[in-house]
Amino acid sequence: MNQRLRLLVLALAAAMFLLAVWIGGALVSEERYATQLALRNLAPSLQHWFGTDWLGRDMFARTLKGLSVSVGVGIIAAAASSLIAVVLGLAAAVLGRWADRFVTWLIDLFMSVPHLVSLILISFTLGGGLPGVVAGIALTHWPSLARIIRAEVLALRSAEYVQISRRLGKSRMWIAGKHMLPHLRPQLIVGALLLFPHAVLHEAAITFIGLGLSPHEPAIGIILSESMRYLSTGMWWLAFFPGLCLLLVVLAFDVMGRSLNQLWNPHTSQR
Amino acid sequence: MAMEMNHIFLWLIRKTLRSAVLLVAVCAVSFFLIKQSPVDPVQAYIGADMMRVSPEQRAQIERYWGLDQPGAVQFGSWLSAAVRGDLGTSMMYRQPVADVIGERFRNSLALMAAAWVLSGLLGFGLGVLAAWKQGTWADRLIRWYCYALASTPAFWIGLVLLMVFAVWLGWFPVGLGIPAGALAEEVTIADRLHHLILPALTLSIVGVAGVALHTRQKLMDVMESDYVLFAKARGERGFTLLRRHGLRNIALPAITLQFASFSELFGGAVLAEQVFSYPGLGQAAVEAGTRGDVPLLLGIVLFSAIFVFAGNLIADLLYQVVDPRIREGAAG
Numbered sequence: 001m002n003q004r005l006r007l008l009v010l011a012l013a014a015a016m017f018l019l020a021v022w023i024g025g026a027l028v029s030e031e032r033y034a035t036q037l038a039l040r041n042l043a044p045s046l047q048h049w050f051g052t053d054w055l056g057r058d059m060f061a062r063t064l065k066g067l068s069v070s071v072g073v074g075i076i077a078a079a080a081s082s083l084i085a086v087v088l089g090l091a092a093a094v095l096g097r098w099a100d101r102f103v104t105w106l107i108d109l110f111m112s113v114p115h116l117v118s119l120i121l122i123s124f125t126l127g128g129g130l131p132g133v134v135a136g137i138a139l140t141h142w143p144s145l146a147r148i149i150r151a152e153v154l155a156l157r158s159a160e161y162v163q164i165s166r167r168l169g170k171s172r173m174w175i176a177g178k179h180m181l182p183h184l185r186p187q188l189i190v191g192a193l194l195l196f197p198h199a200v201l202h203e204a205a206i207t208f209i210g211l212g213l214s215p216h217e218p219a220i221g222i223i224l225s226e227s228m229r230y231l232s233t234g235m236w237w238l239a240f241f242p243g244l245c246l247l248l249v250v251l252a253f254d255v256m257g258r259s260l261n262q263l264w265n266p267h268t269s270q271r
Numbered sequence: 272m273a274m275e276m277n278h279i280f281l282w283l284i285r286k287t288l289r290s291a292v293l294l295v296a297v298c299a300v301s302f303f304l305i306k307q308s309p310v311d312p313v314q315a316y317i318g319a320d321m322m323r324v325s326p327e328q329r330a331q332i333e334r335y336w337g338l339d340q341p342g343a344v345q346f347g348s349w350l351s352a353a354v355r356g357d358l359g360t361s362m363m364y365r366q367p368v369a370d371v372i373g374e375r376f377r378n379s380l381a382l383m384a385a386a387w388v389l390s391g392l393l394g395f396g397l398g399v400l401a402a403w404k405q406g407t408w409a410d411r412l413i414r415w416y417c418y419a420l421a422s423t424p425a426f427w428i429g430l431v432l433l434m435v436f437a438v439w440l441g442w443f444p445v446g447l448g449i450p451a452g453a454l455a456e457e458v459t460i461a462d463r464l465h466h467l468i469l470p471a472l473t474l475s476i477v478g479v480a481g482v483a484l485h486t487r488q489k490l491m492d493v494m495e496s497d498y499v500l501f502a503k504a505r506g507e508r509g510f511t512l513l514r515r516h517g518l519r520n521i522a523l524p525a526i527t528l529q530f531a532s533f534s535e536l537f538g539g540a541v542l543a544e545q546v547f548s549y550p551g552l553g554q555a556a557v558e559a560g561t562r563g564d565v566p567l568l569l570g571i572v573l574f575s576a577i578f579v580f581a582g583n584l585i586a587d588l589l590y591q592v593v594d595p596r597i598r599e600g601a602a603g
Contacts (some may be wrong), residue, residue: 198421
C-alpha cells in the first residue's frame with residue numbers, strides 16, 4: 001500500500017469513527033441514561049461498559065450523548081471561527097495596507113489574552129450556556145488560521161495570473177472570489193479540521209470549570225467535573241472512560257486533518 | 272557595540288509602546304464585554320440580601336460606584352485608577368484586587384515555573400532523541416505521544432494523575448495548596464512542595480508536545496545542512512557532532528518557543544488549579560467568572576495579558592540579543 005492510499009484510508013477511518021459517534025449519540029434515547037437508583041455506583045461490566053454513576057445512570061450512554069453534543073458544538077464553533085478567519089484574512093490581503101494593518105493588529109489583540117481567560121470573559125458576558133460557549137470559541141480561535149490565509153493571499157496577489165487579471169480590469173472582489181478562494185479551499189478545509197480539536201477541548205474545558213454548557217446537558221465537561229466529587233471514593237470509571245473517549249474523538253479529527261493536509265500539500269503528497 | 276545597544280533600546284521602546292496600546296485595547300474590549308453581561312453587579316455584590324435593599328438604596332449604591340455614568344466615563348475612571356495601580360476592590364475577597372492578584376500569582380508562579388522548566392527540558396530531550404533516531408520506533412513513539420497529547424484534555428490528565436497517585440497510591444494530597452486545617456505558620460516548604468508536585472506534573476505533561484515537535488523538526492533541518500555534511504566529512508561522529516553543530520543551533524529556538532508559550536501555560540494553569548483546588552490565579556479567574564466579581568475579573572484579564580506580553584517580549588529580546596543574523600537584518 002503506498003503512502004497516499006494509506007493516508008486516504010486513515011482519513012476515511014477517522015471520518016467513519018466520528019460519524020459513528022455522532023449518529024450513535026443522536027440515537028441514544030434519554031431513558032438509556034435515566035436515573036435508576038437500584039443500579040448505583042456499579043463498576044464497568046458487560047451490561048454497563050463504562051459503569052454507572054451515583055444515580056445509576058449508564059455512563060456509556062451518557063458519554064456517547066456527551067460526545068455528540070461536544071462534536072456538534074465543536075463543528076459549529078470551528079466553522080464560525082474559520083469563516084471569521086477567511087473574511088479577515090482575505091480582507092487583510094485584498095483591501096490594501098490599512099485594512100492589513102488593522103487585521104494584523106486585531107490578530108495581535110486576540111492573541112494577547114490566554115484563550116481560556118477570554119473564554120471566561122465572553123462566557124460571562126453572554127451569561128454562559130450554549131450560545132456563550134459557541135460565541136466564545138468562534139471569537140477566540142480564528143487568529144491562527146487568519147494569519148495563514150493572509151500570508152497565502154499575499155503570496156497569491158503577486159502571482160502573475162492575478163496581476164494579469166487585475167490589468168484586464170477585474171475587480172478586487174472578483175479576483176478574491178474567482179482566483180483566490182479556489183486556491184485556498186484545501187487549506188481552509190484542513191485549517192478548519194485542525195481548528196476543531198482546539199474548539200472541542202476548549203468547549204470541554206470551559207464547561208468543566210462551570211462556565212460553559214448547563215449542568216443538565218450530558219456534556220463531557222459536565223461529566224468530568226461531576227466525577228471530581230466521587231474520585232476520592234475510588235469510582236475511577238466516572239472520569240477515565242469519558243475523558244478517554246473525548247481524547248479519541250479529538251484525535252480522530254486531528255488525524256483526518258493531518259492526513260488530508262499531507263494529501264493535498266504538493267510538497268508531501270507524492271511521498 | 273554602543274550602536275547595537277542603542278538599536279536594541281529603541282526597538283524595546285517601540286515594542287513597549289505597541290504593547291501598551293494593545294493592553295489599553297484589551298482593557299477597553301473587556302470592559303465593554305463585561306458591561307454587556309446580564310449579571311447585575313449590585314446584585315452580585317449584595318448577594319442574598321438583595322430582597323432587603325430598597326430601590327433608593329440601590330440607586331445610592333449605583334451612584335457611589337458611578338454606574339449611572341455612561342460606559343466611556345466609567346472606563347476612563349477605571350483606566351486612570353488602574354494606571355496608578357488601583358484596580359478596585361474584589362467583591363469576593365473584600366480586598367484590593369492588586370493584593371489578591373499578587374498573592375494568588377505567587378502560588379501560580381511556583382506552579383507555572385516548575386512546569387515550565389520541566390516541560391522545557393523534557394520536551395527538548397524528547398525532540399532531540401526523536402530527530403537523532405529519526406525513523407526508528409523511538410521517533411515514532413515520541414511523535415505519536417506528542418500528537419496524542421495535543422488532543423488530550425489537560426484537566427483529564429490532572430484527573431487521571433489524581434486518581435492514580437493521590438487516591439490509589441496515596442502518595443500525594445488530593446488537593447489544595449497547603450494541608451487542610453493547618454495554621455499558616457505551621458506550613459513548611461516541604462508541605463507546599465508536596466501539594467505542588469501533581470499540578471505541576473499535569474501542566475508539564477501537557478506542555479511537552481509543542482517543544483518536542485518543534486525541536487525535532489529543527490534538529491532534522493540542521494542535520495541535513497551543508498555544515499553538518501562538512502563536519503561529517505571531517506570525520507565527526509555521534510554525540511560530538513550533535514553537541515557541536517546540532518544542539519547549539521536548536522537550543523535558542525526552543526527556549527524562545529518556551530517563552531512564547533506563556534499563553535498556553537496560563538490556560539493550562541487555570542485547569543490544573545481547578546482540578547487540584549490549588550489556590551492560584553487561575554482558580555481566582557474561574558471564581559471571578561462564576562460569581563460575577565467584575566473588578567477581579569478585569570484585573571486578571573489585564574494581568575494575564577501583561578504576563579503573555581512579558582513572555583513574548585523576552586522571546587523577541589532573546590533573538591535580538593543572541594542571534595546576530597536578526598540583529599543585522601533589523602539594523603540594515
